[in-house]
Structures are given as structure tokens and as C-alpha cells.
Amino acid sequence: MPYGYNGKILHVNLTDLNFEIEIPEDIFYRKYIGGSGLAAYYLLKNIGPGVDPLGPENILIFTGSVVTGAPFSGFSRYTVAAKSPLTGGFGESEAGGYFGPELKFSGFDAVVIKGKAPKPVYLWINNGRVELKDAEAVWGLGNAETLDKIREEVGDDKARIASIGPAGERMVLFANVMNELAHANGRCGLGAVMGSKHLKAIACRGDAKHLEFADAERVKKLVSWHNQRIKEHLPNQNLRKYGTPMFVVGLNKAGILPTRNWRESVFEGAEKIGVPSYEKILKRNATCYRCAVGCKRVVETAEPYFVSPRYGGPEYETLAAFGSLCGIDDLGAVAKANELCNHNGLDTIGTGSVVAFAMECFENGVLTAADADGQKILFGDADGMLWLVDKIANREGLGDLLAQGVKRAAQKMGDKAQAYAFTIKGQEIPLHDPRGKTGIGLSFALSPTGADHVETPHDTIFVGDAVKLLAPLGILDPVDPLALDEAKVRFFKQGQLSWGLNNVLGICNFVDAPLFALSYEKLVEAVNAITGWETSLWELLRATERSEVMAKIFNNREGFGSEDDRLFRRLHEPIPAGPLKGQRIDPEQMKKAIQLYYEMMGWDEQGRPLPAKLHDLSLGWLMETESDGYPR
Amino acid sequence: MNVNIKIKLFATLRALTPETAEHYSIPTGTTVHALLEQLKVPVEEVNLVFINGNCGNLTSILEGGDRLSVFPSLGGG
Numbered sequence: 001m002p003y004g005y006n007g008k009i010l011h012v013n014l015t016d017l018n019f020e021i022e023i024p025e026d027i028f029y030r031k032y033i034g035g036s037g038l039a040a041y042y043l044l045k046n047i048g049p050g051v052d053p054l055g056p057e058n059i060l061i062f063t064g065s066v067v068t069g070a071p072f073s074g075f076s077r078y079t080v081a082a083k084s085p086l087t088g089g090f091g092e093s094e095a096g097g098y099f100g101p102e103l104k105f106s107g108f109d110a111v112v113i114k115g116k117a118p119k120p121v122y123l124w125i126n127n128g129r130v131e132l133k134d135a136e137a138v139w140g141l142g143n144a145e146t147l148d149k150i151r152e153e154v155g156d157d158k159a160r161i162a163s164i165g166p167a168g169e170r171m172v173l174f175a176n177v178m179n180e181l182a183h184a185n186g187r188c189g190l191g192a193v194m195g196s197k198h199l200k201a202i203a204c205r206g207d208a209k210h211l212e213f214a215d216a217e218r219v220k221k222l223v224s225w226h227n228q229r230i231k232e233h234l235p236n237q238n239l240r241k242y243g244t245p246m247f248v249v250g251l252n253k254a255g256i257l258p259t260r261n262w263r264e265s266v267f268e269g270a271e272k273i274g275v276p277s278y279e280k281i282l283k284r285n286a287t288c289y290r291c292a293v294g295c296k297r298v299v300e301t302a303e304p305y306f307v308s309p310r311y312g313g314p315e316y317e318t319l320a321a322f323g324s325l326c327g328i329d330d331l332g333a334v335a336k337a338n339e340l341c342n343h344n345g346l347d348t349i350g351t352g353s354v355v356a357f358a359m360e361c362f363e364n365g366v367l368t369a370a371d372a373d374g375q376k377i378l379f380g381d382a383d384g385m386l387w388l389v390d391k392i393a394n395r396e397g398l399g400d401l402l403a404q405g406v407k408r409a410a411q412k413m414g415d416k417a418q419a420y421a422f423t424i425k426g427q428e429i430p431l432h433d434p435r436g437k438t439g440i441g442l443s444f445a446l447s448p449t450g451a452d453h454v455e456t457p458h459d460t461i462f463v464g465d466a467v468k469l470l471a472p473l474g475i476l477d478p479v480d481p482l483a484l485d486e487a488k489v490r491f492f493k494q495g496q497l498s499w500g501l502n503n504v505l506g507i508c509n510f511v512d513a514p515l516f517a518l519s520y521e522k523l524v525e526a527v528n529a530i531t532g533w534e535t536s537l538w539e540l541l542r543a544t545e546r547s548e549v550m551a552k553i554f555n556n557r558e559g560f561g562s563e564d565d566r567l568f569r570r571l572h573e574p575i576p577a578g579p580l581k582g583q584r585i586d587p588e589q590m591k592k593a594i595q596l597y598y599e600m601m602g603w604d605e606q607g608r609p610l611p612a613k614l615h616d617l618s619l620g621w622l623m624e625t626e627s628d629g630y631p632r
Numbered sequence: 633m634n635v636n637i638k639i640k641l642f643a644t645l646r647a648l649t650p651e652t653a654e655h656y657s658i659p660t661g662t663t664v665h666a667l668l669e670q671l672k673v674p675v676e677e678v679n680l681v682f683i684n685g686n687c688g689n690l691t692s693i694l695e696g697g698d699r700l701s702v703f704p705s706l707g708g709g
Contacts, residue, residue, distance in 0.1 A: 234689040235679050238705060242676070250677065250705040253644040275676070460706040463642055465682040465699070515680075579644075 002026060003214040004530040005034075005066045010108040010130060012123060014197050015056060015115030017132050021108075030533065031618060033543050034065020034109065036092050036503040039081035040550035042112050043090065044622065049557040053085035053189075054171055054196035056116035062103065062162065062202060063110035065506040069101035069211055069289075070530045071223050073230055074511030074518075076100050076289035079503065080162075080185040082193040086173050086350075086405055087425045089555040090448045093176075093190055094503055096288040097183030102160035105206030117198040122163075124154055125204040135200035140166060142343040143178045144310055150203050163201035164191045165345025170395045171195050172403040174350025174428065178342060182286065182296060182312025186347040188427065188449055189405075214532025222526050227292040229517040236517050239295040239510055240285060244316035248274030248323070254460070255578035256436030258429075259324040260379050261356040262422055262570040265433050266578035269329025273319050281335055283309050288508070295510055305332035305386075307339045314338035314348070317453070320431035321352025326359060327379030337389055344393035353428035354402045354409065355388050360420040366413060371398050422568040425450040425560070434567065435575050435583045436460070438484040438593075442492040445565045445594060448551040456495030457514055459488070469514040472521075472537070473498060484589045489596045500544040546617045548601075549609050553622055562607045565594050633660050635696030641673065642703045648673050658694060665690040668702065679705035 001007060007029070009022040032038045039061045051057045064078040078100030084091025103111070107128035120135035133153070138146045143165045151157045161179065168175035168191030175191030176184045185191075194200075213219045230236045238246060251257045252270035259267040271277060278297075286296035297313030314322075314335055322328060322337040341348045355377075361367040362376045369376045377384030391399025401409050406428050410421030422429055427450030434441030443455035459481040462470055467478045473494040477487060495514075502509050505527070513520045524537050555564075567585060574584045595605060602613035614620055639653040648671055650656060658667060664683075668675050668690070680703035681688045694700065 232689060233687075234681060237689075238676075238679055246676075246705050250644065250679075253704075254706055458706065460643060461680070461703065463703070464640060465685050465701040466642075466680055466703055468682070468685050469687075 001212060002029070003212055003532045004070060005029060005109050006104065006107055008108050010111045010125070012111060012113045012132070013115050014113060014117040014121065014132075014199060017117065017121070019130050029066055031543065031546070033504050033540075034063055034068065035077075035079040035094070035506045036081070036500070036551070037543055037547035038063045038065070038110055039079050039092060040090065040547050040554060043081060043083065044550055044554055046112070046114065047083060049559070051083055053083045053088065053091075053193060056114070056197070058083050058193055058196070060113040060190070060193050060197060060199070061110060064100045064104050065504060066109075067527055067530050068506045069104035069208065070213065070219060070526070071290045072511075072526060073226055073291040073293060074288070074508035075506065076291065077506040077508055078103065079506065080177050080190045082190055084188040084190070084427075084449065085171070085192050086189040086427045087450045089425060089558050089560055090551040091188030091190055091193070092449050092503070092551070093185040093187045094506070095177070095179060095183045095185040096508055097179045098289045099160045099162045099179035099183070099204070100506060101208070101289045102204045102206060105208050105210055106204035107206060107210075111202065113197065113199065116196065120198045120200050122150060122201040122203060123199065125202070126154070126156075127206055138200055139169060142166065143181055143345055144343065146201060147181060150201055154203060156205050159203045159205045161201050161203045163345070164194045165343060167344040167346045167393045168192055168195035169200070170403070172346060172392060172395065173405045173408070174347040174354070175345050176347045178345055181310055181342060183288070184342070184347070186349060187452070191345050213530050215529045218525070218529035222522060222529055226511070226518055226522065230292045230511065233517045235515055236293050236510070239293055242275045243285065243295050243297045245278045245297065245314070245319055246275045247316045248319050251432070252324070253579070254436055255575065255580035256433035257324050258320060258431050258433050260327045261325060261360040261420060262429075263360070264577060265435070265575045265580065267324035267327075270324060272329040273323040273331050273334055277331055281307075281331060282313065286312070291508070291511065293510055299335050301332045301335050305330075305336035307332070307335045311339045311342040317431050318348040318352070321349050322355070322385060325352055325356040325431060326385050328382050328385060330382045333382035333386060336386055340386065340389045340393065346389070346393060349430055350405065350428045351389055351392060354392065354406050355385050357406045357410070357420055357422070358388060358398070358402060361413070361417055364416070364420070366416045366420070367398070373397070422570060423450070424566065424568060425564050427451060429568070432458070433575070434571055435585055436580050437481045438488055438585065439479070439481070439492050439495065441484070441567060441571065441585050441590060442489065442593060442597065443496075445567055445590065446597060448548075448555050454499060454509060456492055456499055459491070461515055462491070470494070472513070482583065484585065484593050486596060489593050489600065493597060493600055496548070497541045497544050500548060501540055504544050504547050505540070542617065546619065549613060549617055549619060550622070552603070552607065552609060556608055560607075562594065562598075562605065565607060566590070634658060635660055637694055637696070637698045637700055640699070640701045642701065643706060644704050645673055645677065645702060660696075662694050663690065664688065664692045664694060664700065667694060667700070673702065677704050678702055
């Protein structure tokens with residue numbers, strides 16, 4: 001058996017209810033490694049352009065990487081990917097928790113799923129044995145009930161389960177995949193794809209001892225080093241103490257907390273939904289497989305918004321999406337919204353965004369009380385917000401319209417609604433204001449999956465001496481968060497590779513360089529100790545670039561062009577108040593920066609990777625089909 | 633005995649920069665934590681500490697001639 005991984009890919013055909021096992025050569029793993037790279041490979045190989053994302057021809061992939069499941073803090077993440085029903089392009093989302101390692105232990109590096117089951121099923125992978133089981137008893141249940149019932153059915157309370165809730169079953173376009181009730185493959189509507197296939201869950205069970213490492217002693221030493229550094233490293237200790245909720249007050253103080261559907265960037269209620277107010281509901285912290293950081297939150301609240309600790313507490317994006325973005329400063333209500341989303345399997349960014357959109361529509365008469373059972377739901381209306389979340393999950397009334405996402409809902413509602421509808425590539429926007437960090441503007445515009453706040457490390461960190469953290473990537477001059485010049489594009493390109501590598505390897509951004517405990521040097525040592533590859537950061541970043549080009553080509557095949565790499569209206573308008581009052585992103589400057597990025601990447605002015613770039617990355621095989629538009 | 637250090641507070645912490653930041657006098661053996669408390673910088677808002685271009689933390693002991701840079705939590709995720 002290879003070191004670190006199984007050498008086996010499970011292919012499941014849900015239409016015929018059968019499966020087969022692929023045993024790729026080692027060179028395949030070395031080229032694509034895992035995560036977003038492996039996912040892009042299978043998507044490009046298995047579906048042509050124009051496939052219905054909610055039809056049986058779409059492919060759904062769950063994949064770790066060659067290092068997933070090794071006992072390092074943060075090496076627990078995995079990718080879910082498919083053609084996205086929200087964007088019509090490359091859909092990809094990562095999650096932590098415990099599912100990723102268990103999938104590896106259960107005997108497979110990835111599961112590639114096609115077709116549609118005639119009746120709801122779930123996949124049970126038990127120490128190498130694969131079964132498709134009847135899911136009638138759990139179809140319709142929330143994620144907690146599903147977890148409990150499947151564990152009972154398979155007779156193993158240590159089975160790890162990734163599932164969709166009722167929202168995914170009903171194909172809400174921003175439905176997610178949850179694992180262990182607190183970890184979400186949130187974005188791109190992957191839960192809807194899973195629901196469209198009548199696949200309720202994947203349960204797996206294996207034995208960690210089943211994995212072999214090239215140098216087990218070195219692995220132990222590096223794990224020890226890493227965990228010791230995590231204990232001493234301030235950014236990691238802050239995450240342990242405060243979790244991502246700590247960003248709420250920080251971003252608000254900096255004047256870039258998206259508020260009331262992006263109309264403002266400072267929220268008067270920020271202190272009430274951030275740290276230390278969060279301590280009032282915090283029970284304890286929690287973590288992912290083997291991770292010494294422990295950044296996850298467990299919360300409990302009382303009436304009127306009773307929240308069970310089972311579902312995990314709200315993280316930063318959720319606090320902002322249901323808090324400042326909706327003008328709500330009631331932490332209990334926001335925690336309740338988080339619980340509803342996790343129970344039903346809804347992306348909190350997407351759901352909060354569509355609620356905020358609806359609120360602004362109500363404010364401006366585009367929606368009226370008649371649309372919502374006699375209530376006008378305005379910014380700040382916590383009960384109205386929760387009512388809407390419930391309607392969306394159940395696709396009832398106004399909820400059915402909003403379940404299609406901001407873009408499609410606005411299209412159906414008419415011209416007046418468009419003024420308040422903000423999406424990029426058809427997907428709602430994460431809760432970071434690029435007008436205070438233009439690198440995030442480039443992330444939002446250029447990410448192939450639609451606006452993504454984890455495309456590249458955030459500019460604001462690398463000012464002054466802190467730029468030293470980026471020196472191993474060749475970025476030596478302090479970053480200016482507000483500049484959108486060639487230095488910023490250079491910073492973005494390297495940062496995109498750095499965090500992109502984490503998506504390929506299934507490593508959490510919160511344990512890794514540039515900001516957190518694992519240095520680039522030790523990262524490479526870890527990969528070598530696990531796999532025995534004698535690789536380098538160079539090779540790993542090349543594999544990352546390979547994954548970026550594959551994702552771009554997937555989108556290009558679907559008809560995406562440079563016009564899709566853009567921001568949205570409000571970001572080109574000046575921030576109205578606060579420390580960054582007046583700050584805006586000039587659209588011409590953004591266009592120039594994007595063109596420069598294309599050139600740096602070896603793409604043409606339409607964002608099409610040139611043939612030389614494909615050959616550079618051993619992707620010449622992608623030019624073999626006519627639909628790419630490449631000269632034969 | 634006192635020594636002089638240079639202090640740079642970044643982003644939202646900048647407003648708390650002392651007048652004599654270029655040559656700030658501290659007793660020998662002062663930790664970063666103690667200094668920040670003195671400057672009324674909310675320690676829970678500090679996310680990165682750099683001393684002479686190298687990553688430090690709140691327990692680091694400052695020495696004469698040190699260049700201290702302090703950054704708030706403004707990350708993402």
C-alpha cells in the first residue's frame with residue numbers, strides 16, 4: 001500500500017446502484033495530490049459542458065488528499081465538488097471535522113458519484129466494504145436525527161457521517177453538506193446536487209492504524225513540534241480562546257464589517273454579536289480530528305431562542321451574515337439561525353445574504369407584507385429573519401422564491417429587485433468588504449467558485465514587519481491593504497497558491513503558513529514524512545497551479561469569460577461612514593489588475609489559459625476535446 | 633535600569649501609539665504583555681507580535697534597541 005493513502009478511488013453509480021474501484025497509478029496521485037486538484041480532474045474527465053447540475057449526469061466528489069488522516073493538527077479537511085447549481089461552474093467547498101480522515105481510514109481516497117438513485121439511499125463504507133442502503137427512514141430528517149439514526153442502523157456509534165438536511169433534499173440552491181453537525185461544505189450548493197441524486201448521506205468507518213507512513217518516527221516528531229508551536233503561537237492561541245467570532249469587532253473597528261445588505265460597513269450592534277459578548281453563550285470550545293488548536297465553538301442559549309449545543313456555535317461568517325448584514329444585534333437570534341441552518345443543511349453565508357436582500361426589498365416596497373403572510377421583514381427584525389430561514393428550508397411561499405438564491409430570485413422579481421441583488425458568478429458574497437482589503441476584491445472576482453473569502457490570506461495581516469511571514473513566497477515589501485496595483489496582484493497570485501495548496505492537501509488554513517504555526521519548510525517535511533515523496537514546496541505549488549488552471553478551464557467550457565471576473569455595484573461606491581469612509585474600488589483599476597493577473601498566469605485577455613501554460617503543467621490532455629475551443 | 637525600544641502599533645491599534653514611540657523607555661525585563669497593558673492596548677485584540685522582524689508573543693521579554701510591531705485580529709475565515 002502506498003504511504004499516507006489507499007491508492008483506491010471508489011466510483012459509485014447511483015442509477016444502477018453499483019460501484020467499482022479504481023486503482024490509479026502513483027503518478028496520478030503525485031500530479032493531482034487530492035482535494036481541489038483531484039476533484040477538478042474527475043469533473044473535467046467525466047462531464048462535458050452544459051450538463052444540468054441537478055441532473056443525473058452531474059458528478060459529485062468527496063475527496064481527501066495523500067496526507068489526510070495523518071495525525072497532524074489541521075490535516076483533517078476534505079473537498080466536496082460538483083458542477084454548481086448556483087454558478088453553473090466549478091463548485092468546490094472544503095470542511096473539517098472528522099469525516100475526511102475516516103473516509104481515508106475506511107479504505108478510499110475519494111468517492112466519485114454519478115447518476116441518481118431511484119429512491120433515497122445512503123452510502124455505507126465500512127472498513128473497505130461498500131453498501132448502498134435504503135434511506136427512506138432518514139429522508140426528511142434534520143442532520144442530527146440523520147446522524148443518530150444511521151449510526152443506530154449500521155450498529156456503529158463511531159461511524160462518521162456527511163449528510164444533507166431537508167434543504168438539500170428540496171434542492172435549495174445554497175444547501176450544504178454537513179458532517180458531525182458542526183462542519184460544513186457550505187458553498188456552491190453542493191447539498192442540492194447531493195439531494196438531486198437522492199443521496200442522503202455517506203457514512204464511513206475505518207481504522208487509523210490501517211494507514212502507513214514513510215517515516216513514522218519523523219511524523220511523530222513533526223506532530224510534536226507543530227502542536228508545541230500551536231501552544232505558543234499567539235494567532236493560534238487567540239483562535240483557541242475566541243474562535244473566528246473574534247473577527248466581528250476587529251473588522252467593525254476597521255470599518256469593513258458588511259452591514260445591512262452591503263449598504264454600510266460599520267454596525268452599531270457589532271459589540272453585541274462579537275467577543276466578549278459571545279462568552280455569554282459559549283459553553284466550551286471544540287475541535288477537528290487531532291487538532292490542538294480547538295477553534296470551534298459550542299454554544300447554548302435559553303428562551304426565547306433556545307439553541308442546542310449539538311449543532312456547533314456560529315462562526316464569523318454566520319455572525320456577520322445573520323447579524324450585521326441583516327442589521328440584527330441579538331446574539332441569541334443569530335445563534336438560532338445558525339442552528340436552523342445546520343439542522344436543515346443550509347449555507348449560512350447564502351441564507352443570511354438572501355434574507356438581507358429580502359429585507360432591503362421590503363424596505364423599498366419591492367416585497368410587501370402580502371408576500372410574507374402579512375409581515376414586512378425589515379433590517380433588525382430577528383423573528384422575521386428566523387421565520388424566513390424556516391420558509392427557505394421548507395421552500396414555502398416567499399421561501400420558495402428565495403431558495404433559488406439572490407440572483408434567480410431577483411430575476412423573477414423584476415428590475416427593481418436587481419438594485420439590491422449582489423452576487424458574483426451567481427453566488428452570494430462572503431462577509432468581508434474588499435474596499436478595506438483589495439486582495440479580497442481580487443479573491444472575490446477571480447475565484448472560480450464565485451466570491452470566496454478563503455482564496456488568499458487577507459491583505460490586512462501583512463503590513464509592516466508582518467510581511468516577513470510571506471518571505472518564503474518571495475513577497476518582501478509590506479502589503480498596502482488599500483492599493484490595487486501590480487504589487488497587490490503579485491501578492492494575490494502567491495497567496496492564492498499558498499491557500500490553494502491547503503485546499504489540494506486538505507489542510508486547515510488555521511494551522512499553516514503564512515500566518516499560523518506550521519512553516520512552509522515544516523509543511524514540506526510533513527508531506528515527505530507521510531508519503532516518502534521527497535517533494536518540495538515548488539512541486540506542491542505547481543500542483544496547486546495545476547488545480548487552478550483545471551478549475552478555470554472547467555468554467556471556460558461552460559462559457560465563463562472575463563466579464564464574469566468582477567465585483568458588484570456597492571463595492572464601487574464609497575463606504576458611507578466610519579474609519580474607511582470614502583473608500584471604494586475603482587472598476588477600471590480592478591479590470592486592469594485582473595488583466596495583469598491573467599498575464600502573470602499565462603492566460604489570454606479572456607482568461608483562457610494559453611496552450612503553453614497547459615503544457616507547462618502537464619495538462620495538454622485538456623486540449624484534446626473540441627469544446628475547449630483550443631486549436632486542434 | 634531603563635532601556636529604549638521602538639513601538640509600532642498597526643491598523644485599529646494605531647491610535648494608542650505613545651508620543652515617544654520612536655524611543656520608548658521601559659525597565660529591563662518588561663514583557664510585551666506588560667508594555668501593552670501600560671499603553672492601554674486591549675491585549676485580547678492583539679493577534680501578532682513581531683520583535684525585530686521575528687515572530688514573538690505576549691510573553692516575549694523586550695530588550696534595549698528592540699523594534700516591536702503589534703497587529704490586531706483582522707483576518708478572515
